[in-house]
Amino acid sequence: MRILLEKRGGDLLLVTGLGSTTWDAASVADEECNFYLWGAMGAAAMVGLGLAIARPERRVLVVTGDGEMLMGLGSLATIGVQRPPNLAIAVFDNGRYGETGMQASHTAESVELIGIAQACGLKETFDISDEVGLRDFAARLHNAATTMFARLRSAPTSRRACCPRATASS
Amino acid sequence: MPLTTEEEGVAPPAGAWLGGQRGVLLMQSSGVGNCINMLAMTKTCRFPLTMLVTMRGEWAEFNPWQVPMGTKTQSVLELCDVLVYRAERPEDAGETVAAALDIALNGDLAVAVLLSQRLIGAKRWVK
Numbered sequence: 001m002r003i004l005l006e007k008r009g010g011d012l013l014l015v016t017g018l019g020s021t022t023w024d025a026a027s028v029a030d031e032e033c034n035f036y037l038w039g040a041m042g043a044a045a046m047v048g049l050g051l052a053i054a055r056p057e058r059r060v061l062v063v064t065g066d067g068e069m070l071m072g073l074g075s076l077a078t079i080g081v082q083r084p085p086n087l088a089i090a091v092f093d094n095g096r097y098g099e100t101g102m103q104a105s106h107t108a109e110s111v112e113l114i115g116i117a118q119a120c121g122l123k124e125t126f127d128i129s130d131e132v133g134l135r136d137f138a139a140r141l142h143n144a145a146t147t148m149f150a151r152l153r154s155a156p157t158s159r160r161a162c163c164p165r166a167t168a169s170s
Numbered sequence: 171m172p173l174t175t176e177e178e179g180v181a182p183p184a185g186a187w188l189g190g191q192r193g194v195l196l197m198q199s200s201g202v203g204n205c206i207n208m209l210a211m212t213k214t215c216r217f218p219l220t221m222l223v224t225m226r227g228e229w230a231e232f233n234p235w236q237v238p239m240g241t242k243t244q245s246v247l248e249l250c251d252v253l254v255y256r257a258e259r260p261e262d263a264g265e266t267v268a269a270a271l272d273i274a275l276n277g278d279l280a281v282a283v284l285l286s287q288r289l290i291g292a293k294r295w296v297k
Binding site: 013015035037038039040041042043044046047048049050051052053054055058072074075077078081082 | 173181183184191208
């Protein structure tokens with residue numbers, strides 16, 4: 001997450017899907033122009049689409065997880081039809097539902113998000129498995145000519161960082 | 171912007187609002203049930219939302235599958251804290267939609283205008 005966002009500049013508007021992508025972005029790259037989802041699972045990409053269409057002069061990056069993306073899979077079709085050039089979607093794909101106990105998601109099995117994005121008309125896709133690929137994708141965020149979709153292959157780990165919460169005793 | 175499912179359409183007006191623009195969500199009553207959890211974002215973040223809903227399942231309906239959602243549309247919306255207006259006659263539609271937009275945008279709330287099936291007219295599948 002840090003590498004993806006460290007050169008974002010002041011122009012980029014960030015939308016994060018619920019779960020680890022919201023926690024991690026808030027942890028390492030909290031900015032006023034971030035919008036964090038903590039619910040409405042499946043909505044992150046479409047929030048990004050609405051924002052990108054509303055602000056064509058700004059760059060919009062949606063960062064979410066495989067489970068959240070799968071719950072809004074149809075949105076890739078809608079985004080594939082609209083294809084605003086200022087929108088990019090990056091999916092941290094660890095094949096797991098992190099918030100509910102690391103159950104396997106469909107991408108741990110046979111479902112492959114790059115192929116889905118391509119079939120929906122998103123031809124500028126990135127299948128990223130190392131830092132070089134990640135930095136290349138991050139650099140392209142500022143001047144892409146069409147909607148970009150990136151799958152960031154992530155290893156499932158049990159370590160999770162959450163935001164501190166208020167409790168009765170704190 | 172066409173959608174694959176009505177559920178998908180709650181988020182774009184929210185994103186547009188974050189960007190200083192306004193959007194309206196159009197759907198048939200059968201889609202309202204698909205939106206329930208997404209409306210949690212609308213409420214939690216106090217996004218204005220105007221929904222225009224064409225009604226099925228309530229007047230001269232020929233398809234029984236439309237009746238369960240059609241008869242519960244208003245109840246479902248109100249349970250989701252969406253204010254509901256109805257337009258029963260065509261001449262009322264414009265004023266009702268304008269009022270809905272006013273209260274949504276100025277009140278930071280979600281409102282749905284139900285365009286009654288009687289207003290739209292019973293569907294006649296005639297070739």
